[in-house]
Amino acid sequence: MPDGLERLRSIVEDASLSVAQKARQLAIAADDLLAYLPLEAQTQRALDERVICDMYEGHAPYTPRYVLADFSVVLRRGSDHLELLAPTSLADAIHTLMIAYHHVPSVTGMPVYLGQLDELLLPFCDDVGDEELYAEIKRLWRYLDRTLPDAFMHANVGPSDNRVARTILRVDAELKQIAPNLTLLYDPEASGEALLARAIENILECSKPHVANHPLHTAAFDARGYGIVSCYNALPLAGGASTLVRVNLKKVAERSRDAREFLDTILPNYVGLAFDLMQARIDYLFDHSGFFQSFLVEEGWIDRTRFAAMFGVFGMAEAVNTLERKAGRSARYGSNGGADDLGHAISARLAELVAAQPLDNVWRGRAMLHSQAGLSTDSETTPGVRIPYGSEPDPVTHIRALAPHHKYYPSGISEILTLEETVKGNPQAVLQLCKAAFASGFREFTANVANNDLVRVTGYMIRLSDVKRHNELKVSRTNTTALGAEAARLTGILARKPRVVAHELAAGDR
Amino acid sequence: MNSPLATVSKILTWSCVDGPGNRLVIFLQGCNFACPSCHNPHTIGVCNHCGDCIPACPTDALSLVDGLIVFDADACNSCDACLRACPISASPMTHVYTVEDILALVRSNRIFLNGITVSGGEATLQLKFIIALFSAIKQDPELAGLTCFIDSNGHLGELAWQRVLPVTDGVMLDIKAFDNGTHMALTGRCNRRSLASARSLHAHGKLFELRYLMIPSRTDTDLELDQLAEFASSLDRSLRVRLNAFQHHGVRGEAREWEKMSRAGVEMAAERLRAAGLANVVTPSVWI
Numbered sequence: 001m002p003d004g005l006e007r008l009r010s011i012v013e014d015a016s017l018s019v020a021q022k023a024r025q026l027a028i029a030a031d032d033l034l035a036y037l038p039l040e041a042q043t044q045r046a047l048d049e050r051v052i053c054d055m056y057e058g059h060a061p062y063t064p065r066y067v068l069a070d071f072s073v074v075l076r077r078g079s080d081h082l083e084l085l086a087p088t089s090l091a092d093a094i095h096t097l098m099i100a101y102h103h104v105p106s107v108t109g110m111p112v113y114l115g116q117l118d119e120l121l122l123p124f125c126d127d128v129g130d131e132e133l134y135a136e137i138k139r140l141w142r143y144l145d146r147t148l149p150d151a152f153m154h155a156n157v158g159p160s161d162n163r164v165a166r167t168i169l170r171v172d173a174e175l176k177q178i179a180p181n182l183t184l185l186y187d188p189e190a191s192g193e194a195l196l197a198r199a200i201e202n203i204l205e206c207s208k209p210h211v212a213n214h215p216l217h218t219a220a221f222d223a224r225g226y227g228i229v230s231c232y233n234a235l236p237l238a239g240g241a242s243t244l245v246r247v248n249l250k251k252v253a254e255r256s257r258d259a260r261e262f263l264d265t266i267l268p269n270y271v272g273l274a275f276d277l278m279q280a281r282i283d284y285l286f287d288h289s290g291f292f293q294s295f296l297v298e299e300g301w302i303d304r305t306r307f308a309a310m311f312g313v314f315g316m317a318e319a320v321n322t323l324e325r326k327a328g329r330s331a332r333y334g335s336n337g338g339a340d341d342l343g344h345a346i347s348a349r350l351a352e353l354v355a356a357q358p359l360d361n362v363w364r365g366r367a368m369l370h371s372q373a374g375l376s377t378d379s380e381t382t383p384g385v386r387i388p389y390g391s392e393p394d395p396v397t398h399i400r401a402l403a404p405h406h407k408y409y410p411s412g413i414s415e416i417l418t419l420e421e422t423v424k425g426n427p428q429a430v431l432q433l434c435k436a437a438f439a440s441g442f443r444e445f446t447a448n449v450a451n452n453d454l455v456r457v458t459g460y461m462i463r464l465s466d467v468k469r470h471n472e473l474k475v476s477r478t479n480t481t482a483l484g485a486e487a488a489r490l491t492g493i494l495a496r497k498p499r500v501v502a503h504e505l506a507a508g509d510r
Numbered sequence: 511m512n513s514p515l516a517t518v519s520k521i522l523t524w525s526c527v528d529g530p531g532n533r534l535v536i537f538l539q540g541c542n543f544a545c546p547s548c549h550n551p552h553t554i555g556v557c558n559h560c561g562d563c564i565p566a567c568p569t570d571a572l573s574l575v576d577g578l579i580v581f582d583a584d585a586c587n588s589c590d591a592c593l594r595a596c597p598i599s600a601s602p603m604t605h606v607y608t609v610e611d612i613l614a615l616v617r618s619n620r621i622f623l624n625g626i627t628v629s630g631g632e633a634t635l636q637l638k639f640i641i642a643l644f645s646a647i648k649q650d651p652e653l654a655g656l657t658c659f660i661d662s663n664g665h666l667g668e669l670a671w672q673r674v675l676p677v678t679d680g681v682m683l684d685i686k687a688f689d690n691g692t693h694m695a696l697t698g699r700c701n702r703r704s705l706a707s708a709r710s711l712h713a714h715g716k717l718f719e720l721r722y723l724m725i726p727s728r729t730d731t732d733l734e735l736d737q738l739a740e741f742a743s744s745l746d747r748s749l750r751v752r753l754n755a756f757q758h759h760g761v762r763g764e765a766r767e768w769e770k771m772s773r774a775g776v777e778m779a780a781e782r783l784r785a786a787g788l789a790n791v792v793t794p795s796v797w798i
């Protein structure tokens with residue numbers, strides 16, 4: 001990518017970007033012109049070599065990476081700052097949310113969290129008929145897709161089976177939009193199997209929603225709750241995540257003689273450097289950016305003590321295969337053998353290191369481990385702890401190989417299961433697979449169905465037809481299409497097996 | 511008591527096309543039909559340990575030990591050269607399982623499964639094993655919730671069906687052709703027993719699905735389709751009838767010269783069957 005002013009010019013002249021997309025990218029490029037935060041030499045070197053990585057969040061963080069505002073506050077009390085009274089009707093409540101979304105920033109410049117929509121709207125639905133509810137939700141859905149076209153933006157529904165959740169599922173399957181992304185929080189007790197079955201029907205239509213294992217997530221958070229945002233990150237509600245720093249496990253393995261040295265010395269060393277980078281970014285956000293002097297804090301939409309630090313890892317498959325090779329073995333990650341045991345040992349070790357490191361200005365004083373889904377520019381590493389593209393086994397073997405990792409990654413571990421199109425004739429099989437995944441310890445269940453136009457690139461959705469059009473140099477209405485197109489170009493994802501690659505953000509984009 | 515053994519060509523723990531829900535599918539080796547159109551011809555024969563496939567293997571995964579073929583799965587690179595070399599459409603890569611072996615596999619995958627299906631080859635050639643396996647599943651409290659299905663060409667006789675049906679929840683039955691001459695040409699056998707099996711299975715409430723492979727100018731004729739419609743209607747208009755399309759994948763020999771069945775042709779046939787009153791006609795959900 002060209003540097004400095006040249007980069008600004010290339011953004012200005014990129015015919016495939018809309019005006020708003022150009023303005024956004026220009027802002028990112030300008031931030032990159034500032035000097036980076038001061039770092040220790042060792043940390044700086046590890047960052048330059050990209051053994052540790054700041055997700056290109058920018059040189060001077062002025063907003064948390066993910067903000068999960070508690071929208072029940074503005075719906076209950078209104079807002080002095082925004083001069084809004086508490087809404088009294090469904091139309092009012094939706095209108096209030098539409099305003100509120102524009103005041104909650106995140107790393108994408110757009111809201112990543114739209115709230116637990118059924119719980120938020122149900123109190124306004126008592127005298128609302130089914131058709132009116134359907135029409136209101138449909139308008140909201142169109143509004144979101146057309147004005148905030150970013151597939152990182154995420155709505156949650158569940159765990160109870162209710163009218164609003166049902167209506168949202170109905171509208172979502174009907175419109176098949178990229179935005180918003182959708183998660184069903186599923187609890188076998190509270191939700192009932194019928195709601196899950198309905199969600200599975202939707203998945204077969206449009207590869208949405210993502211399903212979260214609610215009892216497992218509930219146990220990892222507190223009474224104020226959590227939300228699922230962006231690429232299936234689980235984070236404290238009324239807070240979020242200040243930053244995400246990730247470690248490239250493949251590069252750490254390349255710098256280790258053997259598995260022992262990896263686990264005992266080299267990995268702890270780089271984990272330590274990642275903590276330094278993380279703390280420096282958090283300190284800047286809290287002490288210099290002024291972010292927390294916002295009305296969002298004053299009015300109680302967010303609480304500055306509820307921001308997590310996400311400790312991401314990726315390239316587990318390559319790390320394990322590298323260490324196996326160094327030991328003179330040919331075992332491969334993801335085949336249910338000894339190589340998988342090494343992978344599980346690495347996850348356990350990471351969890352131990354993360355639990356041992358206190359951090360300031362971080363929720364509960366500790367980082368949260370995260371299996372990171374990748375960037376659109378990662379070309380030789382597999383996202384998170386996933387099994388490499390093209391060598392994925394059948395979904396059952398796949399789930400069994402990865403389930404032991406899930407307990408170590410409370411802030412999210414996204415797996416995309418690719419299901420052949422024949423499942424469309426047999427939803428019961430997918431329902432069973434989902435229930436079994438949860439019973440095996442999966443925190444979340446995400447499936448792509450081959451040949452759906454709407455598919456996932458990591459946690460966000462793209463339309464294959466949009467990527468095709470983007471590549472023919474036409475402007476795309478949505479931000480994530482460009483990322484999907486870049487991921488497609490760099491990694492050949494669309495030529496692969498039905499699975500669509502997992503790449504979160506383009507380098508330099510947020 | 512000596513427990514029956516099964517010769518198995520393959521086991522899948524994920525299948526959404528062999529009955530309702532996700533099923534563990536056991537493909538049993540050996541078939542009593544010899545269809546040129548078979549998509550898995552290497553499951554037809556049963557190995558006689560002649561050793562002819564050994565020199566074809568590039569990775570030395572095959573050997574003869576005490577006159578029996580031995581297959582080393584770790585050395586195999588799945589090139590299938592041995593399958594092409596075998597003169598009797600058998601495979602040296604089969605495994606022999608006891609009922610207990612399969613039960614252990616079913617148990618360890620229990621939460622993922624809605625049921626199990628035995629397929630082939632022709633599964634019912636190893637009927638004793640099927641009866642023992644299904645009975646064991648029905649008697650095991652942990653496994654009793656699983657449904658037990660058979661995928662069959664229907665050549666099994668009435669008395670034999672009566673032995674397996676009490677422990678069987680459903681059968682998917684193939685009818686290759688209604689004209690007996692066509693059936694003879696396609697399978698080497700007459701179709702009387704297959705049709706009788708379909709009637710009897712239906713009468714016992716065990717016919718889950720009737721399957722029909724469409725092959726251009728052989729089984730896609732109006733005459734064949736009308737007989738299919740008439741036959742299915744005589745059982746039950748809401749019977750699930752699945753149309754499959756002949757393709758070249760896996761097919762060997764003369765049938766590779768046969769025309770492939772087009773999607774349009776299958777859709778037209780489905781319409782014809784629906785117009786004739788069949789309410790549950792299923793067409794392939796995937797076209798390659």
Ligand code: SF4
Binds near residue numbers: 567570571586593603
């Ligand atoms: S498929 Fe057959 S020929 Fe090929 S490596 Fe395996 S055993 Fe040998």
Ligand code: SF4
Binds near residue numbers: 596
């Ligand atoms: S698989 Fe075929 S060629 Fe090989 S030993 Fe058996 S019968 Fe002979």
